[in-house]
Amino acid sequence: MARWETITGELREAIIRGEIAPGTTLPRETDLEERYGASRTTVRRAVEELEAEGLVEKVRRRGTVVRRSPARTRLTRSRRVYRDDIGYFFDRTAQGWRALETPTITRVPAPADVARLLGVEPGGDVTARSRIMGEPDTGEATQVAVSYLSPDAVAELPVLAEPDTGPGGIYDRMEEAGHSPLEWEEAISARMPSPEEARLLALAPGVPVLRIVRTTRTPGGRVLEVNATVLSAERFEIGYAIDRDTSATP
Amino acid sequence: MARWETITGELREAIIRGEIAPGTTLPRETDLEERYGASRTTVRRAVEELEAEGLVEKVRRRGTVVRRSPARTRLTRSRRVYRDDIGYFFDRTAQGWRALETPTITRVPAPADVARLLGVEPGGDVTARSRIMGEPDTGEATQVAVSYLSPDAVAELPVLAEPDTGPGGIYDRMEEAGHSPLEWEEAISARMPSPEEARLLALAPGVPVLRIVRTTRTPGGRVLEVNATVLSAERFEIGYAIDRDTSATP
Numbered sequence: 035m036a037r038w039e040t041i042t043g044e045l046r047e048a049i050i051r052g053e054i055a056p057g058t059t060l061p062r063e064t065d066l067e068e069r070y071g072a073s074r075t076t077v078r079r080a081v082e083e084l085e086a087e088g089l090v091e092k093v094r095r096r097g098t099v100v101r102r103s104p105a106r107t108r109l110t111r112s113r114r115v116y117r118d119d120i121g122y123f124f125d126r127t128a129q130g131w132r133a134l135e136t137p138t139i140t141r142v143p144a145p146a147d148v149a150r151l152l153g154v155e156p157g158g159d160v161t162a163r164s165r166i167m168g169e170p171d172t173g174e175a176t177q178v179a180v181s182y183l184s185p186d187a188v189a190e191l192p193v194l195a196e197p198d199t200g201p202g203g204i205y206d207r208m209e210e211a212g213h214s215p216l217e218w219e220e221a222i223s224a225r226m227p228s229p230e231e232a233r234l235l236a237l238a239p240g241v242p243v244l245r246i247v248r249t250t251r252t253p254g255g256r257v258l259e260v261n262a263t264v265l266s267a268e269r270f271e272i273g274y275a276i277d278r279d280t281s282a283t284p
Numbered sequence: 285m286a287r288w289e290t291i292t293g294e295l296r297e298a299i300i301r302g303e304i305a306p307g308t309t310l311p312r313e314t315d316l317e318e319r320y321g322a323s324r325t326t327v328r329r330a331v332e333e334l335e336a337e338g339l340v341e342k343v344r345r346r347g348t349v350v351r352r353s354p355a356r357t358r359l360t361r362s363r364r365v366y367r368d369d370i371g372y373f374f375d376r377t378a379q380g381w382r383a384l385e386t387p388t389i390t391r392v393p394a395p396a397d398v399a400r401l402l403g404v405e406p407g408g409d410v411t412a413r414s415r416i417m418g419e420p421d422t423g424e425a426t427q428v429a430v431s432y433l434s435p436d437a438v439a440e441l442p443v444l445a446e447p448d449t450g451p452g453g454i455y456d457r458m459e460e461a462g463h464s465p466l467e468w469e470e471a472i473s474a475r476m477p478s479p480e481e482a483r484l485l486a487l488a489p490g491v492p493v494l495r496i497v498r499t500t501r502t503p504g505g506r507v508l509e510v511n512a513t514v515l516s517a518e519r520f521e522i523g524y525a526i527d528r529d530t531s532a533t534p
Contacts, residue, residue, distance in 0.1 A: 039479070043479070050393075050395075050407075051393060051407045052407055086476075088475075088476060114526065114527050114528070114532075115526050115527070115528050116531045117529075117531045117532040122532055124526070143300070143301060156302060157300075157301045157302055218525075218526040219523065219524065219525045219526060220523065221522065221524075222472055222521060222522045223494070223517055223520075223521035223522075224493075224517035225492060225517060225518075226336075226337050226492060229293070242474045242475060242517070243474075244474050247521075248526075267474035271472060272471065272473075273470065273472075274469065275468075275469045276364065276365050276374065276468040276469060276470060276498075277364050277365070278365050279365060281366045281368070282365045282366050282372055
């Protein structure tokens with residue numbers, strides 16, 4: 035194990051055990067050099083690693099401070115779709131979140147997994163409706179939601195690419211056009227954020243995002259839309275109760 | 285934007301669009317310095333950022349290579365618990381996975397979220413049963429599963445802390461002791477791996493983990509166990525179908 039890794043390990047342990055409490059400043063570099071008998075380069079590398087892990091952050095005029103992790107909110111994505119007067123919604127916890135800015139409509143290269151689901155070339159341009167959702171009271175951003183539309187769906191229903199898609203939004207327009215009942219499935223994954231996502235969601239370095247990819251299909255199985263929503267993995271988790279299958283009757 | 289961020293941005297875009305294909309080597313540092321008219325420090329910082337994002341990796345004797353991301357496997361954690369001749373299981377995709385080594389039983393400081401669920405002091409020592417699960421054919425590790433036992437449950441049922449807990453494992457022992465039917469709930473979150481988890485799961489730098497925390501309760505609501513399972517977020521995603529609530533009948 036390299037010298038810096040040993041130092042990172044000791045500091046990490048002390049932070050996780052609460053011996054160095056959240057909000058306190060780490061010893062100065064010169065003090066760490068002395069304590070560990072290590073060079074400045076070694077000490078810097080050790081502290082950079084803690085920063086990359088999201089355990090500490092650099093604060094102007096204070097030095098390197100142990101981060102307070104926010105309390106994690108559980109989202110009750112309960113495998114169900116609901117409806118209110120605005121239209122379908124998938125997450126009762128997030129029902130009160132609203133678009134913080136006007137949604138933008140752009141042509142963007144489809145991410146690889148989205149391209150595969152939409153049946154287009156990876157990197158090929160598709161229509162994207164992007165929204166930053168958040169708490170209407172505080173203006174705090176909670177999720178970045180991008181709806182990627184199938185080129186066929188836009189050709190059939192040009193309104194899907196309009197800024198205002200009318201009451202009930204794109205799903206009502208699709209169902210009115212005969213694709214009723216729409217079917218949805220979701221997948222949850224995680225990755226490091228893009229710099230843009232980190233900025234929009236005010237993520238500290240070392241904080242990954244949860245990514246929920248929802249696919250909208252016609253009753254015949256044609257994919258009309260893929261929605262990718264990104265949230266801070268430090269602020270949110272996804273919870274659910276577990277039912278017993280008949281094989282597991284006690 | 286700092287100069288290195290601009291360079292990272294251009295290289296990231298070229299990698300994501302597939303213009304620099306997976307498996308190819310990035311231009312050498314001297315070539316990048318020339319192309320961007322930037323110092324070695326700037327070029328190094330830009331490439332380190334790509335490595336931290338999991339897009340490239342350093343390969344001995346070859347230089348910096350664009351990573352091939354593995355195909356992501358969908359786990360069908362279908363909010364149901366099943367039973368086979370080994371006992372309860374929660375994930376049909378993972379039903380064939382087996383412990384690759386003998387499970388270890390240790391006293392460890394409870395992670396903060398686990399401590400809260402178990403009702404013990406954060407950092408207080410609890411009994412942990414740890415298992416590395418994987419493909420029995422290839423010996424490849426797929427998940428690290430740690431079962432944290434409530435001190436009260438161990439006091440009541442010392443067998444829970446034995447290496448061999450008998451047929452049906454800890455859950456059958458708990459139900460035989462009168463805590464039947466057990467109830468479970470799960471939460472999915474994500475974070476960067478510990479160095480130990482990165483090593484066990486052979487994760488590249490910049491790859492976060494999905495973490496599934498399952499809580500086992502008695503019918504009266506007492507928490508007997510918290511199981512925390514960690515998987516590569518690059519290799520796995522969690523998928524499910526969506527049902528319509530009565531509010532969303534088309």
